[in-house]
Each structure stands twice: as structure tokens, then as C-alpha cells.
């Protein structure tokens with residue numbers, strides 16, 4: 003194993019895949035320099051054909067990547083902020099998601115659309131979203147939301163090799179997160195949740211940056227409550243089995259996510275738990291998610307986005 | 323229309339105040355007493371100030387450019403800079419005297435670049451429907467010119483002959499991307515021909531040239547002759563945002579280019595001109611500079627005395643979610 | 647390339663086949679056999695067949711949605727069987743009968759068709775990027791209508807194709823109408839080709855009802871693209887004989903387009919005018935024309951039978967289609 007940080011793990015995944023497969027290239031605004039560092043340093047190694055800077059034109063960036071994917075390439079488009087995928091809604095939600103299906107399986111769209119999601123930088127409503135539910139809601143798109151350097155690298159490599167469009171949301175709040183990854187190559191299959199901490203009293207399903215918040219709370223409460231933290235790692239496909247297994251063991255569950263609460267990821271996972279594990283629940287499912295309002299910039303961001311205290315309170319509620 | 327002496331002096335003072343407020347933010351961010359981002363715009367003051375100060379009525383609409391977080395536009399529209407300063411320090415400015423931004427036709431800046439085009443189109447429709455000869459000034463950067471929203475909006479403004487003046491603040495870069503690698507032509511203004519729209523390329527370092535070009539376009543707009551496009555050539559003197567690498571793709575930006583543009587600093591050029599034409603003396607100039615320094619120091623002090631926005635102020639958020 | 651006698655006859659034959667397939671599809675819709683919409687392509691056969699004739703089989707093609715793009719595919723060598731079966735919702739259709747009318751024929755470079763007008767711009771941009779990266783001198787023929795030209799995606803894709811010098815021929819089927827809206831009310835100039843100047847790209851206007859004019863303009867643009875000269879824009883002035891889609895009112899805004907107006911459009915009919923020209927040149931004789939029509943009629947009968955005899959798809963296919971293996 004070797005030590006790295008989250009953004010470098012992503013960078014390594016890209017580097018290895020560009021080397022491995024001549025069909026892989028990166029395209030996006032400022033990807034040569036890298037706005038968040040995840041693509042930095044690659045143009046020096048692979049040249050401008052493999053790491054393409056584009057004009058500020060999100061529909062064309064996504065569209066070009068998706069079009070090239072149909073025509074035999076494996077592009078990775080970086081949309082910079084996850085909020086900007088709305089600009090390429092037609093390309094991502096209608097073309098990439100549907101064309102394999104709609105065209106009777108004749109067309110594959112092996113594209114990766116990646117973008118930085120999440121709050122913490124306090125830069126406001128149009129630069130802080132976690133639009134996970136939007137993607138998870140759209141059949142045909144896969145969605146990876148890694149919380150650690152290890153997961154980020156393994157999932158991104160899988161994403162690039164997948165023959166379907168994959169949305170890969172890396173988290174702005176985790177870019178510098180340290181962690182270990184193997185020296186040798188590895189992949190992480192989609193649809194396998196990871197138990198980030200074992201426990202017996204309550205299951206906390208947490209996503210991306212929220213995994214770390216949940217772990218922090220679990221540590222804090224360890225003398226009172228034994229918390230199990232489950233990280234789905236991919237939201238489509240979703241490993242509901244592992245979540246349900248955990249719930250059967252603990253009988254209590256809190257779901258934590260940074261996207262909005264209403265019709266959000268927490269709502270979907272909660273519904274699936276109620277559908278499949280109702281008899282095992284000792285308390286109603288509790289959800290912790292972003293308030294149903296745009297994300298305020300500045301200090302008030304904390305008011306909108308989930309905080310450790312919210313998780314603590316939710317655990318207290320299910321334990322009561 | 324020939325500008326009076328006091329108008330020329332106003333141009334100078336607005337540009338100096340803008341520069342000094344810009345410097346305040348750069349200093350505050352670099353010294354760590356302010357958090358967040360700042361997109362400085364020294365050297366680009368003449369564009370917004372030249373365009374807006376004397377060409378706009380109070381009831382006109384404005385979509386400002388985001389450089390210097392639009393402080394030049396704010397001042398040119400006669401809006402107190404107190405709110406602007408406080409916002410950057412996450413302070414609650416309390417009641418501020420003078421018109422609000424909304425009262426001067428500024429409804430905000432889109433977090434998504436290129437979002438200003440269709441919104442301005444909507445204000446253009448409004449202005450036309452109102453029938454009061456209002457105009458819309460809509461700014462965008464060279465980077466924004468890549469967005470498809472430009473095409474949809476410019477086309478519709480042209481077919482409906484809307485009173486919109488599209489103004490491109492072409493500072494040659496969009497983040498790390500040089501416009502030469504992002505746009506198929508040398509002049510963004512060339513796009514106008516496709517919409518039958520008059521266009522002009524002007525020296526964005528020359529506040530009077532900007533004023534005059536925009537004056538013509540605004541007159542056309544008010545007279546019902548439709549939209550125009552004006553491209554102001556300027557240069558981004560600093561990095562895209564404070565603290566981010568100042569690169570052209572990945573290489574450091576050319577010092578030679580920067581030096582050449584520094585020699586064409588709009589404030590210095592205008593000052594020399596004013597002195598040469600004996601409109602102002604060197605002493606009068608110093609006095610204006612000094613007043614701007616004092617104003618900025620005072621604003622900084624004001625800000626420091628204002629209460630911090632804290633999550634307990636969050637109750638205001640629920641009120642913001644929906645209009646009554 | 648100078649067209650030989652056989653090439654000219656093939657162009658004529660393909661236009662006739664396209665028209666007859668169009669008529670058959672309309673009939674199918676009226677009889678309830680075509681399950682979705684149909685946007686007749688009558689009036690634009692010359693554009694479709696003439697432009698596609700300039701392509702290699704491995705070139706990419708985004709045909710215009712008039713006639714649901716079949717004229718372009720016929721021009722490229724396909725027949726109408728899978729097309730009609732797709733419209734009938736049969737499993738032998740291009741896309742197992744589930745695309746409605748937005749089908750793909752990847753073997754012919756048609757990687758898909760979209761429900762959203764204007765999406766051709768960024769997606770064909772991607773095909774152009776792939777063609778350039780692949781380095782086999784493929785080109786992309788990317789069609790759009792006058793209505794499509796209003797989409798912002800045009801600007802992004804035109805600009806990038808020009809900046810990157812991609813091998814794309816942007817072909818505008820300007821039939822003067824976008825559903826119920828005339829182009830004169832949605833674009834401030836006479837010629838959409840004028841947009842090209844803003845992107846440093848050649849822009850030409852051709853008579854889209856004249857298949858030879860279309861062929862020559864597209865051929866020049868294709869040659870230029872293959873040689874690495876970058877994109878071009880060709881605007882073809884065509885006509886839409888029928889309403890926007892079968893069964894919808896044929897209006898301009900709210901005013902019905904008059905019969906006289908349509909008759910005027912039909913005077914420039916691409917098939918008739920080309921026939922007269924070829925007869926005059928002695929390339930065709932009346933007997934040959936009859937023979938071509940007869941063969942096309944026979945093909946139509948066969949095509950219809952093929953579609954009728956085919957079964958619909960099983961619901962069980964759907965789950966397997968959401969993701970590729």
C-alpha cells in the first residue's frame with residue numbers, strides 16, 4: 003500500500019487508463035491545468051490530443067464526449083462543477099442515458115462525465131450542489147460517488163471501462179483527504195457497498211463527504227452507541243442488499259446525504275428499506291440531508307447542509 | 323454628446339475608487355482576513371465604467387460582468403459599496419442608504435457563465451413591452467462567448483429588435499483558456515453579422531472610446547432600432563481568481579504581454595490625458611486619489627464594525643425561498 | 647468526381663424510392679400501422695439523396711428528420727425495410743421497434759437520431775472529433791433544419807468544429823418552416839449560411855430542389871473536410887409540401903398555407919425537374935422512367951409485406967437494453 007490523497011488517486015486512475023487504452027481522452031474546460039487538480043499534470047505526459055482544453059461551452063463539451071463515445075472512444079468529460087451538468091441536460095439525460103436503449107442496443111455510450119460536487123467551499127447556490135438524485139432518477143446512467151482515495155481510484159477505473167455512461171462525482175470537500183491505495187492495479191466493481199465502520203446498534207448509510215461526517219459522529223458516540231457506517235459507493239447500481247443486511251442486524255437506520263431531502267437519495271434508500279426490511283425496523287428510518295432550499299454562500303452554508311449535530315440528533319431519535 | 327468637465331472627473335474618480343476597492347479585496351484575501359474567492363479586475367475598469375456611467379437611465383437594466391465582482395458597475399450606478407464590501411467579509415451591513423441594486427436594474431450575476439444572455443433577453447422584452455425607451459446593457463466575457471445561450475439570445479434580440487446592447491469585456495482569457503484557442507475568429511464582434519446586428523470593436527483601455535461606442539448603441543436601442551454588439555479589448559492583469567495559478571493552459575502567462583498592457587493602464591492613460599488637456603491639475607488628481615483611499619479605509623472600518631453573519635441569522639433564508 | 651450516366655440514374659432512382667417510401671409511410675400512419683409520428687420528407691428528396699451520395703459508407707451521418715432521414719440512408723445504400731418495420735413497431739426494425747422514429751443504423755454511420763431538435767450539433771461534433779482522432783479521413787454529414795438553427799447548441803458546435811478544424815459538413819435543410827413557424831420570423835437574415843462567417847467557415851446557399859447543385863456543393867465541402875480543411879456550412883433552400891407532421895394542421899403561425907402556395911413549391915419538385923433534365927440529356931428515356939417506377943412500386947409492396955409479417959418485440963427485451971454489457 004502507498005499513501006496518497008483523494009485528488010491524486012483520481013489523477014492516477016486517469017493516467018493509468020489513458021496509458022492502457024488509446025481510446026481514452028479527457029475533455030473539458032481548463033482540464034490541462036485542472037481547476038480542482040484531478041486532471042493536472044496529465045497534458046505534460048500525454049499531450050493536448052489526450053487532454054483537451056475546450057472553450058466555455060458545456061453542452062458542446064458533454065455532447066462531444068458523448069458523440070465520440072458512440073463513435074468508438076472512451077472520453078472522460080470534466081464538467082468542473084456538478085451544478086453545470088444542468089447546462090448539458092439534453093446531452094447527458096436524454097442522449098447518453100437513452101440512446102443505447104432507444105436504439106435497440108445498437109449504440110453504446112461508454113462515456114464518463116465527471117464533476118466536482120458538494121459544499122464546504124461556501125461558494126453558493128450554483129457551485130455547491132450534489133445533484134445525485136437527478137442522475138439516480140435517470141435510467142441509463144450509472145453514478146459513482148467515492149468517499150475515499152481508494153474508492154475514487156478503483157471506481158473511476160471501472161467507470162472508464164464500463165460500456166455505459168457513468169457519472170462520477172468527486173467531492174470538493176475531500177480533495178485533500180489522505181488515504182492508502184495498493185501499489186498494484188485494482189478495480190472496484192459497481193454496486194458493492196462498503197462497510198466503513200462496523201457496529202451493532204444503528205446503521206448509518208452515508209454518501210461521499212457525509213461518510214466522514216458519519217464516522218466522526220460514530221467515534222464521538224462510541225461509548226454510548228455502536229454505529230455501523232455503510233457507504234454505497236455507487237448509487238446506480240445501488241447495493242441495497244448490504245444496506246438491508248446491516249439494518250437487519252441493527253434494526254435502526256439513519257441515512258445521510260448532501261443532496262436535497264425532498265425526492266433525494268435519502269428518500270429513495272429509505273423507501274427501499276421500508277419496502278424490503280420493514281419487519282426488522284425498531285424505529286422509523288431517519289434522514290439527514292440538505293434543507294430544501296438553494297445552498298447559501300458564506301457562513302449560512304452550514305445552515306443548509308447537513309452538520310455532525312444533525313447526524314447525532316438523528317441517531318438519538320432512532321435510539322429513543 | 324460632449325462630456326462636461328465634471329463628467330470626465332467622475333470617470334476618473336470612479337475608476338480610481340474601483341481600483342482601490344479591488345486592491346482592498348486582494349489584500350484582505352491574501353492576508354487571510356477574508357475567506358472565499360475573489361476575481362480581481364485591475365486594468366479593466368474603463369469597460370464597465372465607460373459604458374454605464376453616463377449612458378444609462380435609472381430605470382435601465384444591467385447585467386454586469388463578474389470581474390472585480392462588479393464593483394465598478396455598482397459605483398457607476400450610484401449604489402453604495404457598503405453592501406458589496408460587507409458581503410465579502412460575511413458581514414451584515416444593516417440598512418444601507420441610497421438605491422439598491424434592484425432599483426438600478428441589476429438583478430444579480432449568474433453563477434453559471436453565459437446565464438446572463440437569456441436573462442437579459444427577458445429584460446429586453448420587458449423594456450420593449452414597457453414602451454418607455456428603457457435599454458438593457460448586458461455584459462459578458464470572452465469566455466462566455468462560447469456558450470450557446472449567446473446564439474439563442476442574440477438571435478431573438480435581433481428578430482424582435484430589442485433594446486439590448488451586448489458588451490463583451492474581452493480580457494483575452496477565460497480562466498486558463500486564451501481566447502485565441504477558444505474562438506474561431508479574432509474578433510468576437512464578428513458574430514454580430516450573422517444576426518444583422520451592428521457591431522464595433524473598441525479599445526477597452528480608453529474610457530471615452532467605450533463611452534462613445536456604447537452611447538451610439540444605446541441611442542439606437544432607445545430609438546427602437548434593435549440590439550448592437552460592442553467588443554471592448556482589454557486584458558486580465560491578474561490570475562483568474564486570487565490564489566489560483568496564472569497560466570495560459572498550463573504555462574505561466576507571458577510577462578511581455580502583461581507589461582505591454584500595463585503600459586496601457588486605463589487609469590494612468592486617462593489621468594495623463596486629463597492633465598495634458600488641463601482639465602485637472604496634478605494636485606487635483608492627488609486629491610481624488612486621496613479621497614478614494616479615505617473612502618476605502620472607512621469602508622473597511624465600517625465592515626469591521628458590522629456584525630458577522632452567523633447561522634443564527636439563518637432564519638432569513640426561509641424567507642428568501644419563495645416570494646410572497 | 648464527375649458523375650457517370652449510371653450514377654445519375656441511381657440518383658434519380660433513389661429519389662423515386664424515397665418518395666414512394668414516404669407515401670407508404672403516410673399510408674401506414676393513416677391505416678394505424680405506423681405507431682408514432684411521421685414527418686413527411688416530400689420536397690427534400692434531392693437534398694437527402696444528393697448529399698448522401700457524396701459519402702463513404704464509413705462516414706458519419708445525422709440525416710435531417712424530414713422523412714425521418716431515410717432519403718439520406720437510401721442515398722447511402724440502405725433499403726427501406728428496417729425503416730418501415732421500425733415505424734410499425736416490429737422487432738425487425740432498425741432498433742427492434744422501440745425507437746419510435748428516432749432510429750439508428752450504425753453500419754451506415756448513422757449512430758442515432760434524437761427527439762430534441764438541435765442535439766445534432768454537439769453530438770455530431772463528437773463524431774467529428776472521433777473521425778479526426780481516428781485518422782481515416784472519415785467525414786460527418788450533420789443535417790439540421792431552419793428551426794434547428796435557432797438552438798444555442800449550433801453556436802457551441804460551430805465554434806468548436808471551426809477551432810478544432812473537424813471534418814464536418816453542416817447541412818441546413820431550410821424549408822422555410824419550423825412546425826408552424828416561418829423562418830422569416832425566427833432569423834433576422836435571408837440566409838442562414840451567413841452564420842458561417844462568424845466562425846471563419848465557408849457558408850454557401852444552394853437550391854436544395856436541384857439534386858446536382860446539392861451534390862456539387864456537398865462534394866466540395868466533403869472533399870475539403872477529408873483533406874483536413876475543416877468544417878463548412880451549406881444551406882439548401884427546400885420546400886415542405888405537407889404539414890409538419892401527418893395529421894397536424896398545415897399552418898404558418900395560425901394561417902393555413904394555401905393550395906396555391908404549395909402548388910408553387912411543387913413546381914420546383916426535385917424528382918420531376920431532374921427527370922426532365924435527364925430525359926432531355928438522353929440519360930433517361932420514358933421507358934426507363936416507367937421501369938424505375940415499377941421497380942420502386944414492387945419494392946414498396948415487399949417492404950410493406952416484410953413489416954406486416956414481422957412480429958412485435960417481446961417486453962422481456964426491455965430490461966436488457968437499459969445498460970450495455
Ligand SMILES: Cc1ncc(C[n+]2csc(CCOP(=O)(O)OP(=O)(O)O)c2C)c(N)n1
Pocket residue numbers: 031058060082086089388389433434435436462463464465466467493495496497558562
Ligand atoms: C457555465 C459555467 N462554466 C464555467 C464556469 C467557471 N468559470 C467561471 S468564470 C470563468 C471564465 C470566464 O471567462 P470570461 O467570460 O472571459 O470572463 P473573465 O473571467 O475573463 O472576466 C469560468 C470558466 C462557470 N462559472 N459557469
Ligand SMILES: Cc1ncc(C[n+]2csc(CCOP(=O)(O)OP(=O)(O)O)c2C)c(N)n1
Pocket residue numbers: 685711712761762763764790791792793794795819821823824825886890
Ligand atoms: C428541442 C426541441 N424543440 C422542439 C421540438 C418540436 N419540433 C420537432 S420538429 C420541429 C420543427 C423543426 O423545424 P426545422 O428544424 O426547420 O425542421 P423541419 O421540421 O422544418 O424540417 C419542432 C418545433 C423538438 N422535437 N425538440
Ligand SMILES: [Mg+2]
Pocket residue numbers: 463464465491492493494495496497558
Ligand atoms: Mg475573459
